[in-house]
Amino acid sequence: xxxxxxxxxPVIPDAVNTTQRKRExxxxxxxxxxxxxxxxxxxxxxxxxxxxxxxxxxxxxxGNKERLxxxxxxxxxxxxxxxxxxxxxxxxxxxxxxxxxxxxxxxWTKLLLxxxxxxxxxxxxxxIDRFPQLGHLWYRVSxxxxxxxxxxxxxxxxxxxxxxxxxxxxxxxxLVALTVGVPQLVKTLQPDLEIDDAELTxxxxxxxxxxxxxxxxxxxx
Amino acid sequence: xxxxxxxxxPVIPDAVNTTQRKRExxxxxxxxxxxxxxxxxxxxxxxxxxxxxxxxxxxxxxGNKERLxxxxxxxxxxxxxxxxxxxxxxxxxxxxxxxxxxxxxxxWTKLLLxxxxxxxxxxxxxxIDRFPQLGHLWYRVSxxxxxxxxxxxxxxxxxxxxxxxxxxxxxxxxLVALTVGVPQLVKTLQPDLEIDDAELTxxxxxxxxxxxxxxxxxxxx
DNA sequence: GTCTATATCAGGATAGAC
DNA sequence: GTCTATCCTGATATAGAC
Numbered sequence: 001x002x003x004x005x006x007x008x009x010p011v012i013p014d015a016v017n018t019t020q021r022k023r024e025x026x027x028x029x030x031x032x033x034x035x036x037x038x039x040x041x042x043x044x045x046x047x048x049x050x051x052x053x054x055x056x057x058x059x060x061x062x063g064n065k066e067r068l069x070x071x072x073x074x075x076x077x078x079x080x081x082x083x084x085x086x087x088x089x090x091x092x093x094x095x096x097x098x099x100x101x102x103x104x105x106x107x108w109t110k111l112l113l114x115x116x117x118x119x120x121x122x123x124x125x126x127x128i129d130r131f132p133q134l135g136h137l138w139y140r141v142s143x144x145x146x147x148x149x150x151x152x153x154x155x156x157x158x159x160x161x162x163x164x165x166x167x168x169x170x171x172x173x174x175l176v177a178l179t180v181g182v183p184q185l186v187k188t189l190q191p192d193l194e195i196d197d198a199e200l201t202x203x204x205x206x207x208x209x210x211x212x213x214x215x216x217x218x219x220x221x
Numbered sequence: 222x223x224x225x226x227x228x229x230x231p232v233i234p235d236a237v238n239t240t241q242r243k244r245e246x247x248x249x250x251x252x253x254x255x256x257x258x259x260x261x262x263x264x265x266x267x268x269x270x271x272x273x274x275x276x277x278x279x280x281x282x283x284g285n286k287e288r289l290x291x292x293x294x295x296x297x298x299x300x301x302x303x304x305x306x307x308x309x310x311x312x313x314x315x316x317x318x319x320x321x322x323x324x325x326x327x328x329w330t331k332l333l334l335x336x337x338x339x340x341x342x343x344x345x346x347x348x349i350d351r352f353p354q355l356g357h358l359w360y361r362v363s364x365x366x367x368x369x370x371x372x373x374x375x376x377x378x379x380x381x382x383x384x385x386x387x388x389x390x391x392x393x394x395x396l397v398a399l400t401v402g403v404p405q406l407v408k409t410l411q412p413d414l415e416i417d418d419a420e421l422t423x424x425x426x427x428x429x430x431x432x433x434x435x436x437x438x439x440x441x442x
Numbered sequence: 443g444t445c446t447a448t449a450t451c452a453g454g455a456t457a458g459a460c
Numbered sequence: 461g462t463c464t465a466t467c468c469t470g471a472t473a474t475a476g477a478c
Contacts, residue, residue, distance in 0.1 A: 019461065038347060040261035043453060054463050059455065119350070125409055126259060126347015129340070135410040170424065173406075174431055177398040181406065182391075185398070188346055189356040203391065210395055213435035240443070265472065275445050280473065 023061055025051040030072045035119045039069055039127050073124065073134055080117055081145045084108060091153040097162065098212060105179035106204045108146065112180055113187055113195070122188065147172050164217045171215055178207035244282055246272040251293045256340045260290055260348050294345065294355055301338055302366045305329060312374040318383065322429045326400035329367065330425060333401055334408055334416070343409065368393050385438045392436060399428035 029050035033042045044065060048055045062068040084107065094100030111117065121138075128135045150172045157163040165171045182203055183195055250271035254263045265286060269276045283289040305328065315321030332338065342359075349356045371393045378384040386392045403424055404416055 022462090036350070038259070038261060038351075040259055044455085045453070055454085056456075056464090057462055060461070065454070122346050122349055125343050128343055128410070128412060129257070130259075132411075132413065135412070139407070139410045167427070170403075170427055173403050174399055174428060177402040177406070178395055178431075181398040181402045182394050185394075185402065186360070189349070189360045190353075191349060191356070192353065206388070206391055207395060210399075210431060210435040214431040243444090264470080266470080276472090277446090277474075278444055281443070286472070 022051070022053050022057060026053055026058055026061060026068075027072050027075065029053075030068055031076060034069060034072065035116070035123060038123060039065075039130065044068075069127075070131065070133065073120070073131075074137060076120065077134070077137055078141055078145075080120065081141050083111060084146060091150065092156045097157070098208060101175070101208045101211070102205055104150075105175065105208060106201065108176075109180045109183060109200065109204060112184060113200075115191070118187055118191055122191075147176065150175075161217055161219065163215050165215050171211075175207070175211045178210055179204045182207060243272070243274050243278060247274055247279055247282060247289075248293050248296065250274075251289055252297060255290060255293065256337070256344060259344060260286075260351070265289075290348075291352065291354065294341070294352075295358055297341065298355075298358055299362050299366075301341065302362050304332060305367055312371065313377045318378070319429060319433060322396070322432070323426055325371075326396065326429060327422065327425045329397075330401045330404060330421065333405060334421075336412070339408055339412055343412075368397065371396075382438055382440065384436050386436050392432075396428070396432045399431055400425045403428060 026047065030042075030047045033047045033050060037043075037046075042065075044055055044058060047068075048058055051058075058068065062071055091097070091100050091104060112121075124131075124134045124138055147169075151168045154163060154165055154168045154171060158165045158168065183200060186193060187195070247268065251263075251268045254268045254271060258264075258267075263286075265276055265279060268289075269279055272279075279289065283292060312318070312321050312325060333342075345352075345355045345359055368390075372389045375384060375386055375389045375392060379386045379389065404421060407414060408416070
């Protein structure tokens, strides 16, 4: 049965765009459902309803539930981290290193404490035994988009004598643990607990100061 | 049909002990099943098989699947952390603080990186939206059995002038993040990745040194 | 208290029309 | 490519015998 518009003229949707739009609609609905229910409890029926699409359409596009899960979660991961790129490169050039580090790690922390990202992270961690690829992907994306550029910046600062860092890779892990890691650990186990901005800033600032107490070059003190 | 022993004499099991043993058998089997499959995918049928018990027995004991899950996971959590208690009290009295801190955090880390505990942690994190009680319980047990005694010890060391720690609670969080947190973050997303003992020791040692660089009393340098 | 057997239902996946 | 209608497995939970 064709749809007719208000003049009685049949509406023929553009086939390609419709297909593409349905595909995106499925991905959006699936992400929401998986985040809410987890993998096993998520139902393809619910996803079909949310996406206003029939079940066979989902199976034509993605094959089965596992592939749908991998495609959806694997697709959203890189997008999640894409926001942070620009900041890293500025560290090596900053006139005030302490302020630059605080700014960087504070932005990073606020991103990773967002409810949607915490949910995504909990989902990936919870399904790690069934979908280890997602754990590796998360680690790789997180490392390449964040740690690695920071390692480069810190290595550069070491060469210039601003910092004294024998193991830059470990040092960056420690900086991340000292800043992002502290509130993340709390919110991972207690997502409902609110952390106000002042406390977050205090935590991050203190973390950066611990980092600098160890790694700032003695000659600059 | 009664069981007969080798002399043809019927074996009448002690009713109370049998019931208790079945209950423990269910708990053990349920824990294994939940750790393997997660909450939603775990089947009460499988648990009954593993425990060599019929399904109605499980429902008589625990009511439903949710209550079974909460009883099992909530019961195993405190046991998990019970091993660490003795070490904390020794920090304040140690002659060599650095060595004592390394020893404490290294033991702590090795415990929390055990496969069964990592699985338990991933399970709790993955089900956090459906069972927030478990997240709170984990946080509370972990804090009371580990962080709190360490906060006391560090406060004591601050009073004695050995350390200079304006905020002991935050400082302990940072110490934990710097030591346990670094390898835990890796193993949480990549459980299969092996971390050898030498590298672990190096990581923990470096973490303690970062901590002490910031908080060791200046007068003692 | 514990079992066998069963009720009841929802979920993943697909056949076949259009 | 997309839908309606359906298959079939496997899940939670329980009735009733012993």
